[in-house]
Amino acid sequence: MEKAEKGLNSSERDGEDRDTPLVERALAGDFAAFEQLVKKHQARVFYHAMKFLNRQEDAEDILQETFLHAFKGLSSFRGDALFLTWLLKIATNNCLMRLRKNKKMDLISLDKPVEINGSELPREIMDWSQNPSDQRMESETREYLDKAIARLPEDKRIVLLLKDVEGFSNQEISQTLGMSVAAVKSRLHRARLAMRDLLSHYFEEREINKK
Amino acid sequence: MKCTDILEKISDYLDKELDPDICKEIENHIHDCEPCIAFxxxxxxxxxxxxxxxxxxxxxxxxxxxxxxxxxxxxxxPE
Incomplete structure (x- = not known):
């Protein structure tokens, strides 16, 4: 928990501080206060579910289930975690249940999974780390990141999402997914290598198109 | 330390989960290795x-x- 919250930037932490009175008001029966919490956090929950499940229809269901679950279980929110962290944990559990259900229905993803080959380092590497998309994320880059993560095999996609997108610690991921920390780290490493490769192609092409 | 070691340890290095001595070895290597700096x-x-x-x-x-x-x-x- 501690690490996930350290992952938040200062404005997010300030925003979280402002959640506490809203949670208290919602607990006292003020539905408008709960609506404010929903409006504030719906994007994080929705895109978490989108990346997790790769299907908008499922992500919309998870969004509804998560906030309904949060509303009904608000009294169990103890405030030792941030409200957003608590919500993302509910969403993650709902996503995992949905994945199991989808598997029983034998749904097959139409996305071609990316091949992961992390055994050798290419000799020529373009350093695109100084790319100007630093200041505020461009929508084109954001879209590309969504497409890239969607191409990862499910086991690696979920670990990358929980660690690098949502800021969970390796320990929390290990507990949530029921696997060892070593397995989490290994999947994360391979996922990051694959994402770096895809992003390298993307930034190289952008450079070529600029010329 | 070889380039392949950097490839293998990069995630733990970025997550600050390596022993300080190994971090130092990595930093010494990448100081003189252009592909590894870019990587x-x-x-x-x-x-x-x-x-x-x-x-x-x-x-x-x-x-x-x-x-x-x-x-x-x-x-x-609530109603």
Whole structure:
């Protein structure tokens, strides 16, 4: 928990501080206060579910289930975690249940999974780390990141999402997914290598198109 | 330390989960190895971009948000 919250930037932490009175008001029966919490956090929950499940229809269901679950279980929110962290944990559990259900229905993803080959380092590497998309994320880059993560095999996609997108610690991921920390780290490493490769192609092409 | 060792240890290095002596060896290696500098920089940037994507999500499509609010008013709002 501690690490996930350290992952938040200062404005997010300030925003979280402002959640506490809203949670208290919602607990006292003020539905408008709960609506404010929903409006504030719906994007994080929705895109978490989108990346997790790769299907908008499922992500919309998870969004509804998560906030309904949060509303009904608000009294169990103890405030030792941030409200957003608590919500993302509910969403993650709902996503995992949905994945199991989808598997029983034998749904097959139409996305071609990316091949992961992390055994050798290419000799020529373009350093695109100084790319100007630093200041505020461009929508084109954001879209590309969504497409890239969607191409990862499910086991690696979920670990990358929980660690690098949502800021969970390796320990929390290990507990949530029921696997060892070593397995989490290994999947994360391979996922990051694959994402770096895809992003390298993307930034190289952008450079070529600029010329 | 070889380039392949950097490839293998890069995630733990970026997550600050390595022994300080190994970190020092990595830093000594990348100081003189141009492909590894580019590799470490771009791996670091990859992680940063995903961090940022999580913190700055696009807005939820309006129809999704409306559907959510209607659902909650129907199923969660006290009478």
């Amino acid at each position: 470490v920089n771009t791996m670091r940037k990859t992680v940063e971009l995903f961090n940022k994507a999580g913190r700055e999500p696009a807005p939820v499509p309006e129809h999704v948000s409306d559907k959510l609010m209607n659902f909650l008013k129907k199923n969660a709002k």
